[in-house]
Amino acid sequence: METSSLLDRITINPLVCHGKPTIRNKRYMVESMLEYLSAGDSIEELLIEFPDLEREDFLACIQFATKALKTKTYHLAVA
Template sequence: METHLHRITINPLISHGKPTIRNKRYPVEAILEYLAGGDTVEDLLAEFEDLEREDILACLQYALLSVRAKNLPTTMA
């Protein structure tokens, strides 16, 4: 699997140290909320012109790894 995680940064001076995209003020959490709310990758790229497709993929990959690290189930029973 290709990794895009290098695009996720944690800087205490940006967004209170929450994970963001490339030291920009786009919290990973916010991008994931847009996606969960029904926005598509294309919607986000049109809305936030300085983001790239790989940034969105990095957010998804970060979320997946976070879930795995917490040993939460990835499917509903």
Template sequence: MENLISRITINPDVCHGKATVRNMRYPVEMILDLLSSGMGFQEIIEDYPALENEDILASIYYAKNKYNV
């Protein structure tokens, strides 16, 4: 799991310091919104080809640990 969480970065110069995936302009919040809207991993990756399955898993893991859900 440590490998997954290392994919999440917080950089004040990227997306106003929000948690993002691999220092790219893909906020964790956006990934979670896409999942909650019903999109599957493959659909998200098709729409955002720079993302990987592990990025989506890392976003879920980050949210789980941040909000203790």
């Protein structure tokens, strides 16, 4: 799957999870899914735990984090 189509799965909506990046506008935060993966859970295990998510959703989280880390400057949002 292309990077751009994977990243389309990540949404930022101020009305969902306080504007944090989520998977497909659901209440699954990218940050939380990355924490599961970094703790050693496999994508296959997480697919069982979260049956409404797809393998590509987890790949999108990883891709999103990779792109975020490549950013040279960070901007704070002022509300």
